[in-house]
Amino acid sequence: MFWSKRKQGDFSAELESHLQIETDRLHEQGFAESEARAAARRALGNRTSAEERFYESTRWMSWDLLWRDIRFGLRMLARNRVSTAAAIVTLALGIGANTAVFSLLNAVLLRNLPVQQPRELALFGEAQGMGSMDEFPKASLQLFSYPFFREFRQKNQVFFDVAAVSSILFTTHGRVAGGANLEKIGAELVSGSYFHTFGVNPILGRTLSDADDQHPGAHPVAVASFSWWQRRMAQDPAILGKTITIGHTVYSIIGVAPPEFFGVTVGQSPDVWIPLAMEKEISPGWNGLEKNLFQSLYVIGRRKPGVTMEQAGANTNLLLQQIIHEYAGPQPSVKQVEDMQHARIDLTPAATGLTHLRQAFSAPLAILMGVVALVLLIACANVANLLLARASARQREIAVRMSIGARRSRLIRQLLVESALMGLTGAALGVLLASAASRLLLVMVSTGSETLPISVAPDA
Amino acid sequence: MSTREESERLELLQGTLDLLILRTLIFGPQHGQGIARAIEQTSADELLVEHGALYPARQRLEAREWISAAWGVSENNRRARFYKLTRSGRQQLVKETTRWLRLATAIGRILGPEAEEG
Numbered sequence: 001m002f003w004s005k006r007k008q009g010d011f012s013a014e015l016e017s018h019l020q021i022e023t024d025r026l027h028e029q030g031f032a033e034s035e036a037r038a039a040a041r042r043a044l045g046n047r048t049s050a051e052e053r054f055y056e057s058t059r060w061m062s063w064d065l066l067w068r069d070i071r072f073g074l075r076m077l078a079r080n081r082v083s084t085a086a087a088i089v090t091l092a093l094g095i096g097a098n099t100a101v102f103s104l105l106n107a108v109l110l111r112n113l114p115v116q117q118p119r120e121l122a123l124f125g126e127a128q129g130m131g132s133m134d135e136f137p138k139a140s141l142q143l144f145s146y147p148f149f150r151e152f153r154q155k156n157q158v159f160f161d162v163a164a165v166s167s168i169l170f171t172t173h174g175r176v177a178g179g180a181n182l183e184k185i186g187a188e189l190v191s192g193s194y195f196h197t198f199g200v201n202p203i204l205g206r207t208l209s210d211a212d213d214q215h216p217g218a219h220p221v222a223v224a225s226f227s228w229w230q231r232r233m234a235q236d237p238a239i240l241g242k243t244i245t246i247g248h249t250v251y252s253i254i255g256v257a258p259p260e261f262f263g264v265t266v267g268q269s270p271d272v273w274i275p276l277a278m279e280k281e282i283s284p285g286w287n288g289l290e291k292n293l294f295q296s297l298y299v300i301g302r303r304k305p306g307v308t309m310e311q312a313g314a315n316t317n318l319l320l321q322q323i324i325h326e327y328a329g330p331q332p333s334v335k336q337v338e339d340m341q342h343a344r345i346d347l348t349p350a351a352t353g354l355t356h357l358r359q360a361f362s363a364p365l366a367i368l369m370g371v372v373a374l375v376l377l378i379a380c381a382n383v384a385n386l387l388l389a390r391a392s393a394r395q396r397e398i399a400v401r402m403s404i405g406a407r408r409s410r411l412i413r414q415l416l417v418e419s420a421l422m423g424l425t426g427a428a429l430g431v432l433l434a435s436a437a438s439r440l441l442l443v444m445v446s447t448g449s450e451t452l453p454i455s456v457a458p459d460a
Numbered sequence: 461m462s463t464r465e466e467s468e469r470l471e472l473l474q475g476t477l478d479l480l481i482l483r484t485l486i487f488g489p490q491h492g493q494g495i496a497r498a499i500e501q502t503s504a505d506e507l508l509v510e511h512g513a514l515y516p517a518r519q520r521l522e523a524r525e526w527i528s529a530a531w532g533v534s535e536n537n538r539r540a541r542f543y544k545l546t547r548s549g550r551q552q553l554v555k556e557t558t559r560w561l562r563l564a565t566a567i568g569r570i571l572g573p574e575a576e577e578g
Binding site: 010011013015017018021024025044045047049050057 | 496
């Protein structure tokens, strides 16, 4: 029985009543009151040990002892305020620094995109290069033209769907809901298949579909990001149908993306997503929707279930050769023939998304991680030293406790509980510290005036 | 307390205390001291029962729900905790009694009449 409903007091009362009745009986037999009482006690045996046995039988002793150890541990820690505080602060700093750096590292290098089945995603090339280029393909391709994307998407057999994203985020200015002020708006041009490919569902309205990306200039619609909706619109549910005027075009907002979805580029978070068909309207200089060699897009595909990266790669390159042969025409030049032999697409896993931060920061972040790991090691060594010093100061106490019958295991347990209390407190403080520190780190690595939009909150 | 010297009395065999407690309760509810007295008296003061040892035994029986307990008032007006046999306690008593008698008979047969003479 771990949880008896019977109270200790009830048991003691029973023992007392037993003594009373026995005393009464002996008294009646002619013993003097005090003698009778003593005899009754003798017959009962060791009352304290009976009560102790009852106490132990009514509860889960290990919990009871643990609770006592914890209370005692807290008292001991409170008594040595200085060394306790030193140990806890040391631990908190070590743990905090590690957590902060790892949070950033995790966000930039490791964390998967908040989309369905991120492992199925494959990036065409390595997203090296930004902007546009019009050279005939002659090496590992990084940027792709809109006609290439359309044709590839239509003809391929290995991808569930393929999405294209403009390699640069257009920062333009527009009027929101017919307002008078020009506001800064980060617009990401994406293909109509974008949301479908990533499996991202809107929390309000609808997302872009294929039908929104058919004819150049004919689809003035926009999907708002959650953070923009929150920041600019105060989460107004009546956002649907509101307009954003950029240049001469009036875009109507058709939906809001879920909070966790920031696009596919870590460290870049667009305010709105607009169909690629509107490229020229967003940025008049960019007018390559019908140019085979106006290569400015990143392409990401979602492999069909069961299709391996190798199979997808083989099919992709086959299709690439077919398409660029068309581009070269029936009589390709000698140079084009040679170029085509070198043109290829290297598929890379895109589960963690694309980011330019990764190239810039992966080495520094790894080094920083190593450094803070060392710091933690040093912190641990310091704490160990403190504990050691304390242990030698406590030799007397321990000797006394052993001499009055404390078992070795109890003493070890007591010390472990004290250390655990200290460690847990340090860790809790460290995590608090980390959330502040990671924000600071983010400000430090952000080059511009604005903080990089990266979520560094610890994962659930 | 009994009138006999304690050293002459028999110590209980292991495992028999539960049986004796159950048996004592067959005549109706009884409190702790009463149970101890009853065991001593009915054995004609042959058995030595440490009163304190009865408590863990009764707790054990209570946990198995062979006996139940409630506070009441004793014959000389003292508050006392009274124990009562439950239905399953009664069944257990029958089972244990049969088992004990078989064991006693078997041991008696082996020891034989010679032992009695000696």
